[in-house]
Amino acid sequence: MKQFFQALRFVWPYRWRIVLAWVCAVLIGGLWVGSFSAILPMFNLLFQPPERGVRFSEQPDPDHPGRLERVLEASDQWHVVRDEKVECFEVKGQTVRVAPDVRVVRSEEGLMRLAQKAKAKGRFYASSVRVLADWLPKDRFKSLVWVMAAVVAMSVARGALTYVNDYLVGHGVSRAMLSLRLRVYDRVLRARLALFSRIGAGDIMSRFQQDCFLITEGMKTILGKVVREPIKAAACLVGAVWIGVSIDPYLPVIVLVSAPVVGVLVRSFARRMRRASRKALESQATLVEILEESLLGIRAVKGYRLEGHERKKFFVGGRRLFKQQLRAVRIDAVTSPVVETIFMVVAVAAVLVGIKMMIDRGLGAAGVEELTLFLALLVGALDPIRKLSNVNNRLQRAASGAQRVFELLESESEPRYGATGQVLPRLRERIEFRGVSFAYSGGSGPVLRDINLTVRRGEVLAVIGRTGCGKTTLVSLIPRFFDPTEGAVLIDGTDIQEVTLRSLRDQIAIVTQETILFGDSVANNIALGARQSAKAPARREIVAAARAAHADEFIRNLPDGYDTVLAERGGSLSGGERQRLALARAIIRDPTILILDEATSALDEETQQKIQDTLRAFAKNRTTFLIAHRLSTLSIVDRIAIMDAGRIVDVGTHEELLERCALYRRLRDIGLDGGP
Numbered sequence: 001m002k003q004f005f006q007a008l009r010f011v012w013p014y015r016w017r018i019v020l021a022w023v024c025a026v027l028i029g030g031l032w033v034g035s036f037s038a039i040l041p042m043f044n045l046l047f048q049p050p051e052r053g054v055r056f057s058e059q060p061d062p063d064h065p066g067r068l069e070r071v072l073e074a075s076d077q078w079h080v081v082r083d084e085k086v087e088c089f090e091v092k093g094q095t096v097r098v099a100p101d102v103r104v105v106r107s108e109e110g111l112m113r114l115a116q117k118a119k120a121k122g123r124f125y126a127s128s129v130r131v132l133a134d135w136l137p138k139d140r141f142k143s144l145v146w147v148m149a150a151v152v153a154m155s156v157a158r159g160a161l162t163y164v165n166d167y168l169v170g171h172g173v174s175r176a177m178l179s180l181r182l183r184v185y186d187r188v189l190r191a192r193l194a195l196f197s198r199i200g201a202g203d204i205m206s207r208f209q210q211d212c213f214l215i216t217e218g219m220k221t222i223l224g225k226v227v228r229e230p231i232k233a234a235a236c237l238v239g240a241v242w243i244g245v246s247i248d249p250y251l252p253v254i255v256l257v258s259a260p261v262v263g264v265l266v267r268s269f270a271r272r273m274r275r276a277s278r279k280a281l282e283s284q285a286t287l288v289e290i291l292e293e294s295l296l297g298i299r300a301v302k303g304y305r306l307e308g309h310e311r312k313k314f315f316v317g318g319r320r321l322f323k324q325q326l327r328a329v330r331i332d333a334v335t336s337p338v339v340e341t342i343f344m345v346v347a348v349a350a351v352l353v354g355i356k357m358m359i360d361r362g363l364g365a366a367g368v369e370e371l372t373l374f375l376a377l378l379v380g381a382l383d384p385i386r387k388l389s390n391v392n393n394r395l396q397r398a399a400s401g402a403q404r405v406f407e408l409l410e411s412e413s414e415p416r417y418g419a420t421g422q423v424l425p426r427l428r429e430r431i432e433f434r435g436v437s438f439a440y441s442g443g444s445g446p447v448l449r450d451i452n453l454t455v456r457r458g459e460v461l462a463v464i465g466r467t468g469c470g471k472t473t474l475v476s477l478i479p480r481f482f483d484p485t486e487g488a489v490l491i492d493g494t495d496i497q498e499v500t501l502r503s504l505r506d507q508i509a510i511v512t513q514e515t516i517l518f519g520d521s522v523a524n525n526i527a528l529g530a531r532q533s534a535k536a537p538a539r540r541e542i543v544a545a546a547r548a549a550h551a552d553e554f555i556r557n558l559p560d561g562y563d564t565v566l567a568e569r570g571g572s573l574s575g576g577e578r579q580r581l582a583l584a585r586a587i588i589r590d591p592t593i594l595i596l597d598e599a600t601s602a603l604d605e606e607t608q609q610k611i612q613d614t615l616r617a618f619a620k621n622r623t624t625f626l627i628a629h630r631l632s633t634l635s636i637v638d639r640i641a642i643m644d645a646g647r648i649v650d651v652g653t654h655e656e657l658l659e660r661c662a663l664y665r666r667l668r669d670i671g672l673d674g675g676p
Helices: 002-037 039-047 110-121 126-135 140-190 193-198 201-247 251-256 258-296 298-303 307-361 364-388 391-409 471-476 501-505 522-530 539-548 552-556 575-589 605-618 631-636 654-660 662-669
Strands: 054-060 068-074 079-082 089-092 095-098 104-106 430-438 448-456 460-465 486-491 508-511 593-597 623-627 639-644 647-652
Touching: 002 140, 002 201, 002 364, 002 391, 068 095, 140 201, 140 391, 201 258, 201 364, 201 391, 258 307, 258 391, 307 391, 448 471, 448 486, 448 623, 448 647, 460 471, 460 631, 460 662, 471 593, 471 623, 508 575, 522 539, 522 575, 539 552, 539 575, 575 605, 605 631, 639 654, 639 662, 647 654, 647 662, 654 662
Parallel strands: 068 104, 079 095, 460 623, 460 639, 508 593, 593 623
Antiparallel strands: 054 068, 089 095, 430 448, 430 486, 639 647
């Protein structure tokens, strides 16, 4: 639950909305108990016949507070006459004669009679009933109509306040979750690439969707229902205990004894729910990853007739998710009935004990009224308790989601672009790898071993080698996608770990074999390369970069030319067209360091030759790293670095390597297609 409560901190800026919602919750609780308390005046108006005679009763002595005296009650139909000759009282027809020292009071009817009896017994509700009796008409039916109208009015007011409560809580929680999502998204964007190698994109997407949804529901529950429903239940239970004590001091004990039992059960269910929710979220993330892989690789799926294989994988993942969700559903479904049944058994037991006391002690009609109110308040507490029974389960699901989301929020991030380090001037002399070794976290061993390499400004260096020898990892150290585990990468003698990321990456352009385009216009996709500048590039600069990359011709043939909005990942373009747009993006950036990771692999020979001429001109006075898999791409390089098993075997020109490097000759013989 620690991470969930940390997520609640994002609600703090919107605390006054929540406080106002809690004020509404208090008013809802008062109206809730008021609706059930109306059973007492309704019972009295319906079932208590008016007094028509005379009788003795005990009432508080006005001259001696705290003492009771016997008085004679006479209804309005009787005429009272004081008579010196009568020792006590004498009844004749509608006349009663009493001795001068006998105190006579008029017996009340309806609610006034209820207030009189409550005051005689010292009940806490006596003054409220008295005010109500003074305000309502004397006619029993009219009084009942007004009481029923008050119950309806309280229900309407309670509904309106519930709406306001839910709206305010929902508004505050939604704003808080927006802030949390933005914070997590910013953290993910700034996270080191090691996070993405450990947690796949599908898992991260699942955490943004399902896990954040569970946190939202948990926040709404703990700030809304967990505040509102306990107030309603507590108000009813306090009233029930008070009334129960007036019947018998031991009667409320039967109700309160259920609390520990319910607490133990709810805690047991909560532990199981948290485990089930965690596994269900992990299974759902796996299912999203399977779906993402299938959709992104749909050409391979169809080309190799893998539909059945992918369908089976999806079925297995879906079946696993179904089992985990079903377990959570069972736990959630059993919690509410169990808690409700326990509370109902306790309530019934309390009522039976109360009735037994009435029978044994002869409490009469007044006892029936109080026992009825006691039962009504218990019923009033039952509905909030029923709603709260699965709250802990929902909070445990939210806690599982928060734990996964905060794993992203607490992941190691790169330094802020301009926050730490010195500003690195544009490259003037050389890039140097000095004793560099690198191993991925959790990997089986080092990927790079003791790399020593110097590349001069304006030089084009090709890096070739067998698949998995570490070529892409080597060039990934230059923009600090990863940091060396040993050694250092230096630019003009300065360790790049001591400079700001902004000043480093602003002078680097990268074109990879897997071209990434965004769902935006063609012009904006090219202009992204120059986003680091204060001024957005002009249209003529975008067109010039596209022409240099030999992309202008096909762009103008698109429906809206440079304003054509591309499909997701540029799916409406061919592989060669996507690569040319990526090259245009690199050209408009005007970098001092250019990294080409098989950037022309999807081009035909004619277009590749044109682009190589462009690259030859563009690479002047820039340091270029070229990961090459094709012989033709080596025509523009100055030197070639041969890698094998994470080491640089040799560095030299084409002629030098042909003469002294056996590995280079073998790669040449097989066409240089060593893989990335």
